[in-house]
Amino acid sequence: MSHGHQQYRWLVGASILLTRGRQIKGIARYRRGFTIVELLIVIVVIGILAAISIVAYSGIQDRARYSSYRSDIGNINKAIMLYAVDNGAYPTNGVPAGGVATNVGTGTGNFISGLTPTYLSKIPDTQNWSNGANYYAYIWSANGANYKIIRVVPSGSVPAVELIGNIDIDPTRGNRSWGYWSAGGSGL
Template identity: 35%
Template sequence: MKTVDRYRKGFTLIEIIVVIAIIGILASISVVGYSTWRVRAAETSIKNDLNSVKAAMETSRNRDNGYPTVLPDTVKASSGVTLTYISGDANSYCVEGVSTVNAAIKFTLKSATGEIKSGACLSDALQFVQENVVVNSDRFNADWANYTGAISYEIEWRINGGSWTGATALPSTYQKTGATSGQVYDIRIRANLNDGSQSAWSEIVTVTIPEPAITLAGVCSMGGSEQ
């Protein structure tokens, strides 16, 4: 005949709590480990894609004597990655790679250094507006606000829509002398940054050099009367 031990008991409340706590800890470790793995996988995909961008951009430059201003057609982003051409010209570029799962996972590729780094491209152009230019009959004076990370600046101008020319390694102000009255100057500025790259060009400011003002002394020298 089977007997039942009336003194036999199940798990105590404390034992159940301990087991639940252990399961929770193990689950947390698994979640953290999985999250870390996903972040690393996303970072690896972005970096691999940006290395592909770098190779494609160099191929285009060697073929066309300059970088393209869009991503080459041969560049294909991996699943879960978005590649964006942020700024550049025939001589430089900056491209961002971002995870579509976690937008905080972002890397950039800058042609100036050729390195892939965490963060975003500095896409904002240096702020430079009409009020920052003072024009006289034979010159113009330009100044601009400091740009974050700048170690020097470049200013360029073109006359009556011609070719760009300019000066480099400037502080935050510049005076162009020898201007001719009646000429139209387009002026733009950009910053040279401490990581070896450059900001985008500012908006173009257009000014016209005025005719010299006619003074009383000038009128008299031409035979005019002071009366």
């Protein structure tokens, strides 16, 4: 073999090694980080999961608020029933039949007198929704023979979570209110 041929082999071998070294080095450099597409996919997936979590959490809060309303108005209803057993009639204050209920029971006041402290330690406060326009109303007939205790939304409809499976929708006000009433009190 001539000296020129050996030199050529050496140059070809060195060239292959250099080329392979660059390829290996290039692959290693490529594998060190993530591409912009991979990062965007991860960000989108995290965003979708966060949105689902926020919606689920909001639904849980609404159901908890509804459970609180249901419990509060149920306790008021039980107190009214006990009052009627002891006094022979339902309390005759609040909004008379045909009257307009406006923010009855939104504060800490006693909007059905005679119930506290004997039948309830205090009348539960209305936990207002963000617009502050929700309240409980107690409606009674003139002779104290019938009553209705309802949770009212003055306009629009109560939130959907309160309507699903709720058998106590007020027949007089439709989707604006629900609650409890005496046998003859549904039309009040």
